[in-house]
Amino acid sequence: MTDTFKKNMGTRIRHWSVTLFLVIICVWAFTGIEFTGIKETAGQVSKAILRGLLHPDWGYVYLPEGEDLLRGLLETAAIAVLGTVISAVLCVPFAFWAASNKGKGRWATGSGKFMLSLIRTFPEVVMAIIFIKAVGPGSYAGALALGVHSIGMLGKLYAEAIENLDRGPREALIACGANKLQTLWFAVIPQVLPDFFSFALYRFEINIRSAAILGVIGAGGIGTPLIFALDARSWNRVGIILLGVVVMVTIIDLISGFIRRRLV
Numbered sequence: 001m002t003d004t005f006k007k008n009m010g011t012r013i014r015h016w017s018v019t020l021f022l023v024i025i026c027v028w029a030f031t032g033i034e035f036t037g038i039k040e041t042a043g044q045v046s047k048a049i050l051r052g053l054l055h056p057d058w059g060y061v062y063l064p065e066g067e068d069l070l071r072g073l074l075e076t077a078a079i080a081v082l083g084t085v086i087s088a089v090l091c092v093p094f095a096f097w098a099a100s101n102k103g104k105g106r107w108a109t110g111s112g113k114f115m116l117s118l119i120r121t122f123p124e125v126v127m128a129i130i131f132i133k134a135v136g137p138g139s140y141a142g143a144l145a146l147g148v149h150s151i152g153m154l155g156k157l158y159a160e161a162i163e164n165l166d167r168g169p170r171e172a173l174i175a176c177g178a179n180k181l182q183t184l185w186f187a188v189i190p191q192v193l194p195d196f197f198s199f200a201l202y203r204f205e206i207n208i209r210s211a212a213i214l215g216v217i218g219a220g221g222i223g224t225p226l227i228f229a230l231d232a233r234s235w236n237r238v239g240i241i242l243l244g245v246v247v248m249v250t251i252i253d254l255i256s257g258f259i260r261r262r263l264v
Contacts, residue, residue, distance in 0.1 A: 052235020053242065060240050069244045072215075072222035077248065079139050079214070079221050080207035083146025088200040091151040095158030112159070120152030124210045128219040139220030146207045146214070154203050161195035162188070201256045208252055212245050 061069045098112030127145035135141050169187040178186070215223020222241060229237035 048233070049235050049238070052237075053239040055236055056240035056243055057234075057236040058240065060237055061244075067225060069222070069225075069240060072225055072241070073244050073248050075139055076211045076215070076221035076223075076245075077208065077252075079142045079146065079211040079219075080204060082143040083150060083207050083211070084200055084204040086143065086147025087150030087154050087203065088196070090147070091155035091158055092196075094151060094155035095162060098155060098159040099162040100159075113156075116152050116155040116159070118152075119148070119155070122149060124149045124214060125217060128214045128217055132218055137218035137220075142211060142214045142219030142221060145219060146210060150203050150207060153206075154199055157199040158192070158196060161192045161199070165191045198260045201260050205249075205253055205256050208249055212249075 094112060094116055098109060098116055100109045124145055127149045128142055131141040131144045131148075135144065165188060169191070170183050173183045173187050211221045212223055212226075215221035215225075216227045218224070222245060226238065226241045229235075229241060
């Protein structure tokens with residue numbers, strides 16, 4: 001009876017300690033934000049934005065003489081595709097570097113995981129600004145930014161897939177006298193390839209959203225006309241652009257989800 005009481009008391013103390021810790025964090029977060037109130041014109045601006053979103057500029061969907069919604073969405077999709085392809089290829093050596101079941105020492109695995117964490121530290125926007133300074137504004141900078149930034153996340157997921165693979169086929173090939181290249185090609189790659197494709201498609205879904213934002217800072221895509229429309233307070237133009245982004249992201253999510261379910 002005493003042991004049960006002590007166990008219940010210890011469990012309650014842990015639960016209350018965790019709850020108190022979370023409450024302290026929430027209080028600290030709220031006190032760290034300076035709330036200056038709502039502007040007097042907030043209601044008028046909100047009504048104008050809502051009116052524009054409910055009455056989008058359908059004429060901007062296609063313009064024969066210049067940039068329009070369809071061209072912007074296609075450029076955004078192209079940036080996401082190229083960025084995903086770059087990261088899906090370049091992250092493979094990082095994944096094998098960071099995987100912990102390939103007979104390497106802890107220092108090698110740790111350095112690989114540290115490198116992937118270091119790459120993930122820089123947001124897409126920071127990467128885009130760096131590449132805009134290096135190669136100039138445009139979709140090329142956006143694709144490079146997404147490609148380099150995505151290496152961190154895809155490399156981590158690829159490394160976990162390598163760590164979780166079945167060692168049976170590899171050990172069987174080694175017992176038959178296969179060398180490292182043969183075991184890699186016939187035992188490791190066939191197992192991890194479906195996961196690699198699935199993770200790459202998942203990252204592509206994320207890159208579509210990121211590519212729509214990078215244009216705001218000059219990295220190409222639909223974000224460029226979006227920021228122009230916001231600056232000009234052309235809310236009906238903003239409405240059709242946001243509607244186009246929502247439709248594109250929804251369609252790509254559905255297609256990507258269907259393909260990933262077939263792969264895994």
